[in-house]
Each structure stands twice: as structure tokens, then as C-alpha cells.
Amino acid sequence: MKYEDRVDALVAPKGALEMLSQDEIARMSSQSGSLHELFRRCALAILNCGSDSDDPSEVMEQFHDFEIHMVQQERGVKLQLVNAPASAFVDGRMISSVREMLFSVLRDIIFTYHEYNLDRGLNNASSDKITNVVFELLRNANVFRRIQAPDMVVCWGGHSIARHEYDYTKHVGHELGLRHLNICTGCGPGAMKGPMKGAAIAHAKQRVTNGVYLGLTEPGIIAAESPNPIVNQLVIMPDIEKRLEAFVRTGHGIVVFPGGAGTAEEILYLLGILLHPRNADVPFPLVFTGPKESAAYFEQIHSFIGDVLGPEAQNKYRIIIDDGAEVARVMAQGMEEVRQYRKAHHDAFYYNWKLFIPEEFQHPFEPTHENIRGLNLHFGQEVHLLAADLRRAFSSIVAGNVKAQGIASIKQHGPFEIHGDPKLMQKLDALLEAFVVQQRMKLPGSVYEPCYRVITD
Numbered sequence: 001m002k003y004e005d006r007v008d009a010l011v012a013p014k015g016a017l018e019m020l021s022q023d024e025i026a027r028m029s030s031q032s033g034s035l036h037e038l039f040r041r042c043a044l045a046i047l048n049c050g051s052d053s054d055d056p057s058e059v060m061e062q063f064h065d066f067e068i069h070m071v072q073q074e075r076g077v078k079l080q081l082v083n084a085p086a087s088a089f090v091d092g093r094m095i096s097s098v099r100e101m102l103f104s105v106l107r108d109i110i111f112t113y114h115e116y117n118l119d120r121g122l123n124n125a126s127s128d129k130i131t132n133v134v135f136e137l138l139r140n141a142n143v144f145r146r147i148q149a150p151d152m153v154v155c156w157g158g159h160s161i162a163r164h165e166y167d168y169t170k171h172v173g174h175e176l177g178l179r180h181l182n183i184c185t186g187c188g189p190g191a192m193k194g195p196m197k198g199a200a201i202a203h204a205k206q207r208v209t210n211g212v213y214l215g216l217t218e219p220g221i222i223a224a225e226s227p228n229p230i231v232n233q234l235v236i237m238p239d240i241e242k243r244l245e246a247f248v249r250t251g252h253g254i255v256v257f258p259g260g261a262g263t264a265e266e267i268l269y270l271l272g273i274l275l276h277p278r279n280a281d282v283p284f285p286l287v288f289t290g291p292k293e294s295a296a297y298f299e300q301i302h303s304f305i306g307d308v309l310g311p312e313a314q315n316k317y318r319i320i321i322d323d324g325a326e327v328a329r330v331m332a333q334g335m336e337e338v339r340q341y342r343k344a345h346h347d348a349f350y351y352n353w354k355l356f357i358p359e360e361f362q363h364p365f366e367p368t369h370e371n372i373r374g375l376n377l378h379f380g381q382e383v384h385l386l387a388a389d390l391r392r393a394f395s396s397i398v399a400g401n402v403k404a405q406g407i408a409s410i411k412q413h414g415p416f417e418i419h420g421d422p423k424l425m426q427k428l429d430a431l432l433e434a435f436v437v438q439q440r441m442k443l444p445g446s447v448y449e450p451c452y453r454v455i456t457d
Helices: 022-029 034-047 056-062 096-115 127-140 163-178 194-205 240-250 261-274 292-309 324-344 369-373 383-402 404-413 422-437
Strands: 006-011 067-073 076-085 152-156 182-185 213-217 233-236 253-256 286-290 318-321 416-418 452-454
Touching (some): 034 067, 034 096, 096 233, 127 240, 152 163, 152 240, 152 261, 163 286, 163 324, 194 213, 213 240, 253 261, 253 324, 261 422, 292 318, 292 383, 292 422, 318 324, 369 416, 383 422, 383 452
Parallel strands (some): 152 253, 213 233, 253 286, 416 452
Antiparallel strands (some): 006 076
8 A cells, every 4th residue: 555655765874895705695684584574663763754753653654554574786785665654755856854864774683683682782891891792882883983072962951842941951951062172962853953953053163074963773763753863973872771882982071951750860970970989089070951941851861860879979960050151161171171081091082981880780681570569779888889870770660651662561451550668659659740740751742641650658
């Protein structure tokens, strides 16, 4: 059956793509294989950029008849698309940014799963091994540049934000771009798109012709947060833990905009690492910022961090409200501190080797009902370990909100149950309730049904 919003096409890669072995082609082409289905889902997310839905099952259902096949030719590989979203094409030709990202999916899926056999996981790998895997995945994607000084600002924030918050992220991105800084985000809409858009305009003003707009995602999230078209380097990491490590290894500083559970997960991840004694002297500029209307949001976040992780955690960041220029100045100053530190310690500018990441933050956490009930959400332990399990709790909520596997688990077994110290659970429940009221859990206009229950007694 044909639809007006579907296109059939044979697409060649833009730029160079290494020749594939017969084994790689067979594995990717198997219609019944899990690897082919993973590739199909990620490819559909790329082609469906601009979608207003953050429900991956809805996207998959709408384009259930979409298929993608590899065609091996003497000059390389082409992709045959059947019933692809028409929004990826203009007058029958695929949009260039979409084509680049489509072949980034092919590159990352094959390299990740073939070279590292990650379908078997790295559960027994050491911390150093995982860090080297993240490095090699990024190197394979040509992310690393020979730079004279740190210049990469990671921007975190929600895909579901109000218009005035989105406009502010563009303003901050513009100020960063005017200072010749590059942008890395989770590559989706909202606070992930705004900074890139602002920086792109600023780079044009400054005649920066090699601006970097790096997007880091992972298979579980890409369908709900399709990459925005400004991304000019896309990398699909195997899981959320390696995605988060890629952020802090490639970024030289981080700006956090308003968001929901995913943004809280990112904050707890970074604070947990920075609170580890081995990272006490590692400079890592971190700013929380938003328009004046978002001041209360950051007061809630700041209060939660103080109540749960203590004042030392609060000292790891600055809160700047409604002043994009000041955010950019703080970041630029922080870049200089990072440069001096890495020169003194003979560390690379393109990859943060000196930052110590404990294994608790590296090994994938599977958000099952049993695993979530087993989280150690109690006071009286090392603060970075509490941050690690809090990060897992928020990661589970993200899975239940937007990841296909998490949504299916909720439908089958009911909401996740989060247990822990009663005082801590009350603080957590209040923060999550604020996210719900502020519509930070789903796209505006959609009705949110919590995928979790916080047990406060």
C-alpha cells in the first residue's frame, strides 16, 4: 500500500564509507536479525526528523511498512529505502544533513556491534577498558580534531521545554558561538537544538566555516528525540552510560538548561563524578542557566542537590539566570583554566583522559522493576555512590517515559517502584511532581501518566 507521505529511494553515502565485509553485510541484511531491526529503527528516527511525537512506538506504528536494505556495489554501499518518510526529501532528493546522519547510523551500528560484539555486552570490562572503547568509537566517527585550545561546550536540557526557554537556549548558543566556541548536545529538539541554532548564526557572523555541532545519542533514545538537522557530526553510542561518558570526555565545559528526568540524570552523573576524591582538582566549568521565568526551576534543582548530596556538590556549579553573555564569558574563562590544567598534566585537548569515572557510572543499568527496587537510595554511603544510584533512578524514569523497552515493561508490569530513605524519597517525589506540573516529562499538550511510584513511607 502506498501513501503520499512515503518515498522509495536508492541512496548513496555522502563522503566516504569504508567498504563492508560480506559478513557485515549479511548480519545487517538479515531481515530476522536483531541487528537489522536496530538499524531499521535508528534509520527511521533519522528520516523522521522533525516529528512532533516523543513516543517511539507511535513512530514505529506510523511507519510500520518502512524497510531498508543494503545494496553492495563495486564502488561501495547504497541503501534502498522503501516507504521512507517524505519529510526527509526535497523534490525527490534526500536532504544532505539527513543523508549524512543516515550513513552515520550505518557506520556506528556496524562498528559498534561488529568490532566490539556489544550484543554480548562489556559487563565484565574494567573502567579503563570502557574508557578506551568510548575513545575508539568517537575516533571511528572522526570526532577528534587537532585543536590549539579547548573549545567544546556541551549543552544539556530537555526536549520538552517552553518557547521562551527554547529562545533563551538559542541566545546562549549565539553568545558561545560569537566567542568561537563549538557545541555538543544530545542532538534532539528543544534545548538540544537551540544552542546549535544560535551558535550556527554566530559562527556565520564570525566567518567560522568549520563550526562543530556534535550530536551524541544512543539507540534507546533516538526514536523519541530524532536528531535535529543542524547536527553536522552524529555519533550513536551503544547505551546511555557510554553516551554520558562521551559527553564528559569530549566536552571542556557544560551548560545545563531546564529539563526533566533526563536532565536530572545528566546532572547527577556529572556531579557524582566530580565529587569523587580523585577528581577534586580537575577543572570542569559547569553552569546552570535559563530565562528569568525558569529561576524557580533551578532553585528546586539546587535545593534538591543540597539536601541529597550536600553543599560540596552545590559548589561544583554556578547558577546564572537570564544572562547569556555572562554564561558565555564564564565558559570562555573556564576553557582557559582547562587549557592550563591539561598542558600542565600533558593531557590531550580532544579527550579528557585525566577525569576518573568510577565503574558505578560506566556499566549499563537495565531498568527492570527488580533492579529499580534494588537501588541503594539511602544516606550514610559515599556521596558519589548515592549520586550513581540516583542517576540510575532518573535513567529508569527516562526509559519508562520514552524508550520502547521501558514503555513495554510499564505496560506489562505497571509503574516502576522507587524505594529508599523516607526523607530522600520525599525530596525526590517533590522534585518529580514539579517536573510533571511544569510539563517537563512529555511534549507540551500531551497527557502524562507517571511511569513510576515513589514509595515515601
